[in-house]
Amino acid sequence: MSESTANKNIPPEKLVRVTFEPEGKTVEFEYGTMPYDHHGKPMSFLDVAENHGIFLDHACGGSCACTTCHIWVKQGDEGISPAEDDELDRLDMAADQQLNSRLGCQAVITRPGNYVVEIPKWNRNYTSEGKPLALAEQK
Numbered sequence: 001m002s003e004s005t006a007n008k009n010i011p012p013e014k015l016v017r018v019t020f021e022p023e024g025k026t027v028e029f030e031y032g033t034m035p036y037d038h039h040g041k042p043m044s045f046l047d048v049a050e051n052h053g054i055f056l057d058h059a060c061g062g063s064c065a066c067t068t069c070h071i072w073v074k075q076g077d078e079g080i081s082p083a084e085d086d087e088l089d090r091l092d093m094a095a096d097q098q099l100n101s102r103l104g105c106q107a108v109i110t111r112p113g114n115y116v117v118e119i120p121k122w123n124r125n126y127t128s129e130g131k132p133l134a135l136a137e138q139k
């Protein structure tokens with residue numbers, strides 16, 4: 001089932017629509033108006049997720065020092081900033097790296113359009129099952 005936060009007041013030429021799979025949550029906002037949420041690069045997918053209450057793990061706080069924000073870009077690649085060397089180096093350490101892999105905190109939306117990204121299942125498992133237990137054991 002999909003969920004959308006469609007905003008009918010946004011001019012079509014300025015509309016950014018981002019869908020996070022596999023939950024199918026879609027958010028829409030006007031390009032250039034989203035406030036920076038202090039996680040990852042401004043207008044990164046992590047920034048979009050944080051602004052809209054969508055969980056995307058970011059263990060290092062969005063500083064390109066982990067791989068927990070790993071996403072697969074399924075649509076809209078042409079409107080996303082190219083990966084820089086530090087992101088590519090970090091992605092080499094990510095599990096299940098694919099040609100469309102990016103770090104959610106580093107991949108920046110550079111123009112209006114439609115974007116679809118998938119959060120890998122293993123990443124969600126790590127977050128929901130692994131990390132809380134590991135943290136609970138640290139006493």
Ligand code: FES
Binds near residue numbers: 057061062063067106
């Ligand atoms: S949050 Fe750590 S690299 Fe993106």
